[in-house]
Amino acid sequence: MFVVIGTGAGGALIARELAKNGVSVTILEKGPYINSKDAFDYYDKYSNDIDLLTATCIGGATIVSMSNMVRALDSELHEYGIDLTDEYKYVEDLIDVHQLDDSHIGRGTQAFLDAGREMGLETLKMPKSIREDECIQCGKCALGCPVDAKWSGKDFIDEAVDAGAKLICDAEVIEIINENNQVCGVKYIKDANEEIIEADKVVLSAGAISSTLILRNSGIKDAGREIFFDPFVSVGGYIKDINFNSEVQMAGLVIGRNFVLSPHFSSFIRGNIDDDSVTDRDILSIMVKTSDECKGYVDDAGDVVKINTINDIRYLAEGVATAGFILQKAGVDPKTIGSTVYRGAHPGGTAKIGKIVDGNLETKISNLFVCDASVLPISPGKPPILTILALSKRLADHIR
Numbered sequence: 001m002f003v004v005i006g007t008g009a010g011g012a013l014i015a016r017e018l019a020k021n022g023v024s025v026t027i028l029e030k031g032p033y034i035n036s037k038d039a040f041d042y043y044d045k046y047s048n049d050i051d052l053l054t055a056t057c058i059g060g061a062t063i064v065s066m067s068n069m070v071r072a073l074d075s076e077l078h079e080y081g082i083d084l085t086d087e088y089k090y091v092e093d094l095i096d097v098h099q100l101d102d103s104h105i106g107r108g109t110q111a112f113l114d115a116g117r118e119m120g121l122e123t124l125k126m127p128k129s130i131r132e133d134e135c136i137q138c139g140k141c142a143l144g145c146p147v148d149a150k151w152s153g154k155d156f157i158d159e160a161v162d163a164g165a166k167l168i169c170d171a172e173v174i175e176i177i178n179e180n181n182q183v184c185g186v187k188y189i190k191d192a193n194e195e196i197i198e199a200d201k202v203v204l205s206a207g208a209i210s211s212t213l214i215l216r217n218s219g220i221k222d223a224g225r226e227i228f229f230d231p232f233v234s235v236g237g238y239i240k241d242i243n244f245n246s247e248v249q250m251a252g253l254v255i256g257r258n259f260v261l262s263p264h265f266s267s268f269i270r271g272n273i274d275d276d277s278v279t280d281r282d283i284l285s286i287m288v289k290t291s292d293e294c295k296g297y298v299d300d301a302g303d304v305v306k307i308n309t310i311n312d313i314r315y316l317a318e319g320v321a322t323a324g325f326i327l328q329k330a331g332v333d334p335k336t337i338g339s340t341v342y343r344g345a346h347p348g349g350t351a352k353i354g355k356i357v358d359g360n361l362e363t364k365i366s367n368l369f370v371c372d373a374s375v376l377p378i379s380p381g382k383p384p385i386l387t388i389l390a391l392s393k394r395l396a397d398h399i400r
Contacts, residue, residue: 002399003028003186003199005173005214008060009388010371011205012153012160013091017396019163026197027157028171028188030210031057036154039063039144052229052304052344054207058169059154061207061346065385066141066250067150068262069097069127072380072387080377081359087390095151097386099125100251101132108244108284109251111330112263118329121322122255126262130248139246139265171195173210175217176202176368183367201367201399205392208347208374212298215351215370220363223351224298228379229306229344231292231316234266235323236285237336238278245280250287254326259290259319260382261326272338284332288319291381294349304347316342346384348373361395371395 004015007029018025031042034057042057043064055064071088091097105113105125116123129151136147145152161167170190177185177196185198204211212224245265254261264287267280295307320339328334351357351374361369371392373384380387 001026001199002201002203003197004203004205005186006060006205006207006210006372007058007157008062008153008205008207008372009385010392011203012059012062012156013389013392014203014205014371014396015160015165016156016163017393018400019160019165021400023400025160025165027160027165027167028173028186029058029167029169030172030206031169033058033167033169036063036144036148036152037146052347054209054347058157059152062152062385063144063154064142065152065383067129067152068250068383069095069129069386070382072382072384073376073378076377077353080353082353082394084387084390084394087393088386090393091386091389095129097127097129099127100130100248104130104132104135104137104248105251106137106244106247108242108247109263111242111284112252112286112326115326115329116252116254116261119325124253126251126253128251135248137246137248139249141249173206173214175214176204176365178218178365178368181365183365201369203369203371203395203399205370205372207372208350209298209302209304211370211372211374212350213302215356215363216300218365218368220356220365223356226294226349227296227298227304227306227347228292228294228349229347230289230379230381231308231312232287232289232343232345233316233320234264234269234285234287234340235320235327235337236266236269236283237327237332237334237338238273238282239284239331239333240282242284243281244284254322256319256322258315259288259322261319261323262287262289266340268340269338273336284327284330286323286326288316288323289345289381290315290319291379294379298350306344346373346380348376348384349379350374352377360398361391369395369399
C-alpha cells in the first residue's frame with residue numbers, strides 16, 4: 001500500500017502516476033475538496049510578522065497559483081546526481097506548458113513586455129499551463145480559477161481517483177509510524193478521531209511547513225531548522241483605463257541577475273494614490289520576486305521565523321528600481337508609483353536534498369520519501385511548480 005500525503009504539485013503527480021499504473025494508492029489531504037473558484041477562502045493564516053502565501057485544500061498552493069511553469073535549479077540538482085531533462089519533457093507535454101496566445105495578452109501585459117524589451121532586458125512571455133479556449137480573462141487566477149481553465153494539482157488527483165486511488169480529505173496527518181526504521185503506517189486525525197492506516201511506502205508532500213512538523217513527529221528532528229521562501233512586493237501606479245486587473249496575471253517575465261519581474265495586479269496599489277477617482281482598472285503593477293539566503297526556521301508550533309540578510313534586501317531593491325523604470329516607460333504616472341508590503345511565496349528547503357533526503361528523496365526512515373518544495377537545496381527565486389512536478393515524475397518512476 002502506497003500512501004501519498006498532500007495534493008499539491010508533488011503529491012498530485014505521484015498519486016496520478018502510481019494509480020494509472022495499477023498501484024494501490026491512498027491519498028490523504030489535510031484540507032477539504034473544493035471547487036477551484038472558492039480557493040481564496042483557503043489561504044493559510046500565519047503570524048502577524050509574516051505574510052506567506054500557501055493554501056490548505058485540494059490541490060494545495062497550485063490551486064491559487066498563476067500556473068507559471070519555468071525550469072529551475074538544473075545545475076544545483078545536477079550536483080546531487082539529478083538530471084530532470086526527460087521528466088521536464090514528460091510534464092511539459094502532459095500539462096501543455098506554453099506561452100499564451102496573443103489573444104490572451106492584454107494591454108497592460110503588452111506594455112510591460114514592450115518596455116522591458118526597449119530597455120534591453122531579458123523579456124519573454126511567461127510559460128503557463130492554461131487552456132485559452134476555456135479562459136475568460138477575468139484576472140482572478142490567484143483567487144481560484146472560476147472556470148477551471150488552468151492546471152492545478154486537483155486535476156491530477158481527480159485522474160488518480162478515476163484510476164482507482166482512494167482520497168481522504170480533511171485528514172490531518174500527525175506522524176509516520178515506523179518500526180526498526182521502516183515505514184509501516186500513517187497516523188492522522190479525521191472528524192476529531194485518531195486513525196491509523198497501514199503503509200509499505202509513504203510519500204510526504206504536505207508542503208514545506210506541514211511536512212516539517214510531520215517529519216519531526218516521526219523522529220526526524222532536523223527538519224525545518226532552515227527555510228527559504230521567495231520574497232516579493234508588487235510595485236505599481238496609475239494609467240487611466242488600462243484594465244490590467246481583468247487580464248491573465250503574470251503572463252510576462254523579465255529575468256534579472258538577482259530578481260524576476262512579472263506583471264501582477266494588486267488592489268493595494270490603489271490605496272497609495274491620493275485620488276478617489278482612481279479605480280482598480282486604472283492600475284498597472286509588477287511583482288518583484290527574488291531568491292533568499294535560507295536564513296530562518298519553522299518552530300515547533302508551525303510558525304515561520306524569517307531573517308532577511310543584506311543580500312535579500314539588496315536584491316529586492318534592485319528589482320523594485322527596475323520595475324519602476326519599466327512602469328514609467330509603460331506610461332505609468334511616476335508620481336503615483338507605490339509598493340505593497342513585503343510578502344513571501346514558495347516556502348521550501350526544510351528537508352533539503354543532501355541533508356534530510358538523499359538523491360532519491362528518501363529519508364533515513366526506509367520507504368519514507370519527501371517530494372515537495374521542502375527538498376529543494378536552495379531558493380529558486382522563481383516559480384518552483386514545474387521543478388517539483390519533474391521531481392515527482394522521477395520519484396514515481398523510482399518507487400514504482
